[in-house]
């Protein structure tokens with residue numbers, strides 16, 4: 299937590315944030331909300347953010363954030379009792395407004411119970427009827443700009459940003475030293491919550507790349523990471539499940555390029571300025587979650603008629619063949635890595651299907 303506000307006793311707000319942002323969606327969505335936080339802070343002063351315990355470390359160092367309030371909706375804050383206790387805490391803070399990028403009934407209930415007089419969200423959200431200001435969600439464009447619509451006219455989008463501390467960088471550098479690495483490695487993030495978003499070629503890629511490799515990921519990604527390491531003949535090391543989220547981001551910041559599925563690491567790399575090669579299968583960049591940096595590359599099976607097949611990517615392929623990912627060739631990904639690394643200037647690399 300940084301810049302914790304000076305709150306008075308008995309619920310008086312004494313110099314604390316007057317804006318609460320409720321964003322309890324997935325990690326990647328939370329990272330993409332950082333430009334909105336910057337825009338709101340520029341207008342109203344640093345904001346408080348309610349988010350999941352998993353995403354909280356990504357926001358608690360952000361310069362636009364006064365305080366992060368953890369909402370453990372699947373744990374200690376679960377059920378109606380948890381919701382009520384949290385709402386009581388929020389009510390004491392006397393927010394002037396609540397901004398609700400995540401349009402759930404639960405977020406809306408918290409804003410209502412907190413008695414925030416102004417409640418701003420998208421007009422197409424399930425709980426829009428409870429908002430005092432309903433914003434039309436842009437139908438096109440990147441998610442960053444869509445979320446920014448909640449702040450009104452802000453001009454150019456502030457950057458997607460995760461603030462790393464000196465300690466985060468020190469932890470990452472110590473890990474690299476321990477494994478005999480400096481910079482000049484390729485980071486690979488093979489995981490995804492959604493099964494069909496996982497490219498099955500990461501181990502083959504690791505066997506092909508002529509560079510040191512660091513595998514990054516969270517708890518649960520260890521088996522995928524181990525398979526990549528096993529294929530790379532001593533050139534790959536795994537940090538999956540072994541470092542905090544911000545230390546992992548600091549590791550990605552040291553990489554030449556990150557190769558990842560369409561998942562949260564795309565946005566983490568963007569937030570720390572590392573070029574990305576993003577592999578899209580059941581989803582498409584037009585959904586608004588693709589990478590946008592000048593050196594970023596997308597690899598996808600552009601001609602496959604069943605793409606996209608769902609908003610997030612189903613657990614298993616509904617057609618049974620999973621061609622969208624299985625037919626992304628290692629060669630096309632190697633070429634994209636070369637382009638993102640600045641080795642060649644090709645603008646977009648796609649499979650030849």
Ligand code: SF4
Pocket residue numbers: 494579580581604605606607608612614615616617618619620621622623
């Ligand atoms: S239906 Fe098509 S896009 Fe969806 S998972 Fe299967 S191959 Fe991929």
